[in-house]
Amino acid sequence: MWLVTLTVSPAAAAEQFPLFESGQVRPLALSPDGRLLFAVNTPDNRLEIFRTGNNGLTHQGSVPVGLEPVAVAARTNDEVWVVNHLSDSVSIVRVDADGRGGVVGRTLLVGDEPRDIVFAGSGRRRAFITAAHRGQNAPFDPQLTTPGIGRADVWVFDADQLGASLGGAPLTVLTFFADTPRALAVTPDGARVYAAAFHSGNRTTVLNEAAVPNGGEAAGGVPGPNTNAAGVPMPEVSVLVKHNGQDWVDVLNRPWTSKVKFTLPDKDVFAIDATANPPRAATGPGSVYTGVGTILFNMAVNPVSGKVYVTNTEARNDLRFEGPGVFAGKSLRGHLHESRITVLGASGATPRHLNKHIDYGICCAPTPNPESERSLAQPLGLAVTSDGATLYVAAFGSSKLGVFSTAALEADTFVPSTANHIELTGGGPTGVVLDEARRRLYVLTRFDNGISVVNTSTRQEIGHVRLFNPEPTSVVEGRPFLYDARTSSSHGDSSCGSCHIFGDFDSLSWDLGNPDGAVKANPSPVVPILPEFGDDPTFGQNTAFHPMKGPLTTQSLRGMANHGPMHWRGDRNGGFTSVSAQPDTGSYDEAAAFKQFNPAFQDLLGRSSQLTPQELQKFTDFALQIMYPPNPIRRLDNSLTASQQAGKDFFHGTMTFFHGPCGSCHVLNENANPGEGIRKGFFGTDGRSSFDVTTQFPKVPHLRNAYQKVGMFGAPFASGKAPEDPFLGDQVRGFGFNSDGSIPTLLHFIHGFDFDPILNPVGIPLTPEGAQRKLDMEQYMLVFESNFAPIVGQQVTLTASNSAVAAPRIDLLVARANVGECDVVAKGRLGATDVGFLYVGNGRFTADRSGLPPISTANLRGATLASNGQLTFTCVPPGSGTRIGIDRDADGILDGDE
Numbered sequence: 001m002w003l004v005t006l007t008v009s010p011a012a013a014a015e016q017f018p019l020f021e022s023g024q025v026r027p028l029a030l031s032p033d034g035r036l037l038f039a040v041n042t043p044d045n046r047l048e049i050f051r052t053g054n055n056g057l058t059h060q061g062s063v064p065v066g067l068e069p070v071a072v073a074a075r076t077n078d079e080v081w082v083v084n085h086l087s088d089s090v091s092i093v094r095v096d097a098d099g100r101g102g103v104v105g106r107t108l109l110v111g112d113e114p115r116d117i118v119f120a121g122s123g124r125r126r127a128f129i130t131a132a133h134r135g136q137n138a139p140f141d142p143q144l145t146t147p148g149i150g151r152a153d154v155w156v157f158d159a160d161q162l163g164a165s166l167g168g169a170p171l172t173v174l175t176f177f178a179d180t181p182r183a184l185a186v187t188p189d190g191a192r193v194y195a196a197a198f199h200s201g202n203r204t205t206v207l208n209e210a211a212v213p214n215g216g217e218a219a220g221g222v223p224g225p226n227t228n229a230a231g232v233p234m235p236e237v238s239v240l241v242k243h244n245g246q247d248w249v250d251v252l253n254r255p256w257t258s259k260v261k262f263t264l265p266d267k268d269v270f271a272i273d274a275t276a277n278p279p280r281a282a283t284g285p286g287s288v289y290t291g292v293g294t295i296l297f298n299m300a301v302n303p304v305s306g307k308v309y310v311t312n313t314e315a316r317n318d319l320r321f322e323g324p325g326v327f328a329g330k331s332l333r334g335h336l337h338e339s340r341i342t343v344l345g346a347s348g349a350t351p352r353h354l355n356k357h358i359d360y361g362i363c364c365a366p367t368p369n370p371e372s373e374r375s376l377a378q379p380l381g382l383a384v385t386s387d388g389a390t391l392y393v394a395a396f397g398s399s400k401l402g403v404f405s406t407a408a409l410e411a412d413t414f415v416p417s418t419a420n421h422i423e424l425t426g427g428g429p430t431g432v433v434l435d436e437a438r439r440r441l442y443v444l445t446r447f448d449n450g451i452s453v454v455n456t457s458t459r460q461e462i463g464h465v466r467l468f469n470p471e472p473t474s475v476v477e478g479r480p481f482l483y484d485a486r487t488s489s490s491h492g493d494s495s496c497g498s499c500h501i502f503g504d505f506d507s508l509s510w511d512l513g514n515p516d517g518a519v520k521a522n523p524s525p526v527v528p529i530l531p532e533f534g535d536d537p538t539f540g541q542n543t544a545f546h547p548m549k550g551p552l553t554t555q556s557l558r559g560m561a562n563h564g565p566m567h568w569r570g571d572r573n574g575g576f577t578s579v580s581a582q583p584d585t586g587s588y589d590e591a592a593a594f595k596q597f598n599p600a601f602q603d604l605l606g607r608s609s610q611l612t613p614q615e616l617q618k619f620t621d622f623a624l625q626i627m628y629p630p631n632p633i634r635r636l637d638n639s640l641t642a643s644q645q646a647g648k649d650f651f652h653g654t655m656t657f658f659h660g661p662c663g664s665c666h667v668l669n670e671n672a673n674p675g676e677g678i679r680k681g682f683f684g685t686d687g688r689s690s691f692d693v694t695t696q697f698p699k700v701p702h703l704r705n706a707y708q709k710v711g712m713f714g715a716p717f718a719s720g721k722a723p724e725d726p727f728l729g730d731q732v733r734g735f736g737f738n739s740d741g742s743i744p745t746l747l748h749f750i751h752g753f754d755f756d757p758i759l760n761p762v763g764i765p766l767t768p769e770g771a772q773r774k775l776d777m778e779q780y781m782l783v784f785e786s787n788f789a790p791i792v793g794q795q796v797t798l799t800a801s802n803s804a805v806a807a808p809r810i811d812l813l814v815a816r817a818n819v820g821e822c823d824v825v826a827k828g829r830l831g832a833t834d835v836g837f838l839y840v841g842n843g844r845f846t847a848d849r850s851g852l853p854p855i856s857t858a859n860l861r862g863a864t865l866a867s868n869g870q871l872t873f874t875c876v877p878p879g880s881g882t883r884i885g886i887d888r889d890a891d892g893i894l895d896g897d898e
Helices: 010-014 406-411 473-478 590-595 613-623 642-652 746-755 768-781 803-818 857-866 881-886
Strands: 002-005 028-030 036-041 046-051 058-064 069-076 079-084 089-095 102-109 117-120 126-132 152-158 172-176 181-186 192-197 204-207 239-243 267-273 288-290 295-301 308-315 337-345 348-353 379-384 390-395 400-405 421-423 429-435 440-445 450-455 460-466 795-798 823-830 833-841 844-847 870-876
Touching (some): 028 069, 028 440, 036 069, 036 440, 046 069, 046 089, 058 102, 069 117, 102 870, 117 181, 117 192, 126 192, 152 181, 152 192, 172 192, 172 267, 192 295, 267 308, 308 348, 308 379, 348 406, 390 406, 390 429, 400 429, 421 460, 795 803, 803 823, 803 833, 803 857, 803 870, 823 881, 833 881, 844 857, 857 870
Antiparallel strands (some): 028 036, 079 089, 117 126, 152 172, 181 192, 192 267, 204 239, 267 288, 337 348, 379 390, 429 440, 440 450, 795 870, 823 833, 823 870, 833 844
8 A cells, every 4th residue: 555645734724725625526627648647626626637547646736726626527638627506617737748747728608507518529539527507707698587498508619619709619508307417428529428417306395384285184284293291282284296207296195286486397318419500409219318306416427338327316315204113114214315326228228226135114323333334325426347347436425336247226126235346545535537457446535635546456545645635624524424325324335415415405495304303492582573563573473393394495504603593493502501692502502503413413414323422513513504605696706786786775775565675684794704702604594493484483584595596387276476387397496485395486485575464464555666676686585695606617718819808807807906806816827837816906916925025016017928827717716816826735835936
């Protein structure tokens, strides 16, 4: 065994580090000649270059790219393309002849949160890139409020003719009828590309409580039981339904088809004709696959048979309840998701459960145990041998590689066994590439930000390289608790990350109540929004937490810091143990609130015990650092359109029928000031509870991620003065807004103000101007303020050939830095010298070499052009500029001096 370690310094660990937890898609690539291995260093915003050899990997150099790189593809031996998830860009890197470094020669601008890249078409000159159907760099209106719009884009560029525009001129942008896409795969001849949806769904949706008869199962309403074990009636809630091919049915198989106003075609994987001019969606058999899985992670094509293998998990959210009590054997405990590989071929999609050995009727043995060790959790990257006989899959949640005979996988005759697993020391494998000439596999391990080298003959790890990692120790030590299924669940196949996909959500609703639970009092302070009602801001509504809460959508783990209690109702609450007082006690104590999730390890994941206090503290410290990305709809200069501004004024102004503004509950107070007694830094909530028009008393939710929930249209109930929706046909999502996901659009939610007996007691119709204001308010909520300004992550590469088009973008980046929205760094080469600069204000940059005087923006541009250099300017999160721009390891010695 051999080990090369590029470690992080204590100074770097102590420096501010914004954690976005972007999921890697294609983190490794070999050069066509096999001599170089390229790896994305996601936390360090770099491309790492290694020399391959029979004795292992030799680190050659690092190339700064965009923020949060998640995928890499080598077009030639000296041209490598890197997909930057947070920067909404693709860095085209020119690799030096000796492989010891390189420089970004061009930056392409694409849609929001790009994830994957492949080369296909004649001569492999066409680049295909997945991105969400939105983003400030997209040349189209995303039509966020229009039903029936596909929201999965594939951008296609001609690598030899990128165009002279700022972000490059795509040959086409293909849009497919699915939600945000993720993975790509290409056939060996380059003629066909496959694109997969990410949160594909499983043909489940939820019926709003208003469309469900009251009175429980006996009255045709919510399936029983309808009381907890103590006999306390549950609140009236919504009902989850799933399409069975003919009808929408609930857990009792009762049909609700007439109540669902749309269809979910569940289109998962799409084929693209890569040789057409321009490339287009393929037609005929094998052009669209359905029923592939709920969350689709990655794909690979068998080079011999042409079959496609798709790693995925299948959610069981159509079932109910957690906990070991009277519902034991029928609940979701220990069986939330199934990890699968789905085979796509002429007969359609054929899922294969990787853990068919598990006896889900037995729970919950301590880990490790023989059953859990045979499991593979959350399969991500995969590779197929050139003879098409063997498939390797990176089991992210198991810290292993699985090895499958493709014939046995397709026939479902494989037997899960540890003999077909390869243990990896680094943990959290995300991507794998095959080096058949050397009988090697290279695997990126995200837990330690490293690369494992595996001997395919002996099926053993023979080496491990750790990349430089600027993440603080709290992040590195805490990350496994989110994803590691081997320690999280008795069966070894589930973790918190099974639903909280890469620290975010899964676009599903779950009924995770517990009939054996007790009713708890709500300790949260209540927003006193209507003082004329005296001492009862709850209007007599029961604020208690009933254990049978009904369906609720998975919430993101992003942005929990500074926002008080957790879950939609705030029932993960630090106030259970201490009295609430801002800024950091009781209900306002996020650390104490997060620790209230510990019972879920037993009640939901089926672990034999909860985490220890020390383990839980590490998990808490990690989770509370995960951040939201910048809003991808709001203008890059942070200004609002006329409609958005009118909506903001209405939102934070006074509405006569409401006796107070929306902002009195949905508090927006962006600028944190720890020195004040009451905290700032709120983005739609300050952590308190408030009256709502539902049957339960909720925590006021934040509004930072409303744009992620677009795509469900069609409500089975009247909303205010608006009538019941007609049948609206195919939609891409089964869950929308509100706590249960049953409200299709923000406008439906806003319509609720029209008919509510408290908010509008006399039913005064809104004027036409008021109706327009509701439309404006919808537009504003889609661009609601967030922790980072829209400019964060954006970049441009300056060269002698594009100075005219690059100049305005550089000016924009500097202007936003001048108002404190970001730090601007410039990385690249002047002549033959690698350089870095940090903008320090007053139109000046400082270099990464001590003793050099500051240089003006104009002179820096001039020096780039005069030296025939390449300099990429990037807006990075405030406080990160020194580390990213001029002092990588934050040791006080500038990069150019080391």
